[in-house]
Amino acid sequence: MTVGPYRNDDVDAVTLPAMRWWKTAAVSAAVMFGVTGCGGAATDDPSTVRMLDNRYMPADVEVTAGGSLEFLNDGRVDHNVIDVDGEFDSRDGGAGDQKPGEAWSHTFTEPGVYSIYCSLHAAKNNSTGEWSGMVGTVTVAEGASNQ
Ligand SMILES: [Cu+2]
Numbered sequence: 001m002t003v004g005p006y007r008n009d010d011v012d013a014v015t016l017p018a019m020r021w022w023k024t025a026a027v028s029a030a031v032m033f034g035v036t037g038c039g040g041a042a043t044d045d046p047s048t049v050r051m052l053d054n055r056y057m058p059a060d061v062e063v064t065a066g067g068s069l070e071f072l073n074d075g076r077v078d079h080n081v082i083d084v085d086g087e088f089d090s091r092d093g094g095a096g097d098q099k100p101g102e103a104w105s106h107t108f109t110e111p112g113v114y115s116i117y118c119s120l121h122a123a124k125n126n127s128t129g130e131w132s133g134m135v136g137t138v139t140v141a142e143g144a145s146n147q
Helices: 008-036
Strands: 048-052 055-057 060-064 067-073 103-108 112-124 131-141
Touching (some): 055 131
Parallel strands (some): 048 067
Antiparallel strands (some): 067 103, 112 131
16 A cells, blocks of 8 residues: 655544544553453543443453443343442342443442342352353452552
8 A cells, every 4th residue: 555645734634533543443452451451450441341242341340449330231132230249230220121222330439349240141150159151340449549
């Protein structure tokens, strides 16, 4: 592909969309690394967790205490978000399950690691007490004191 020098009036039209594309790609890469990283940094866009059929994407997210996450149903069937220890439940308040296109937001104030599951697509092993299927974790980090 030949890329010639752009005239000044071409710069905005060509460079800006390209930068936007790059930024999107970078965020996607950050999300992928965030999932497998060593409990690492929140991604560039940590505020949304997608609920797919049938998994959370990403399954493991980190948020700073006081921060919020939006769980968006980006699938074709209903989902929900429930803390294993009962700290929160996306069905509360009459919301019911999140239908496709619906979202549920929650603000996390207490640091800790919260195990979440979807009651429609996860099951508990009664011997081990562990959940499998549509499960995930939300790690709430201490508020920024050394950043
Ligand atoms: Cu589900």
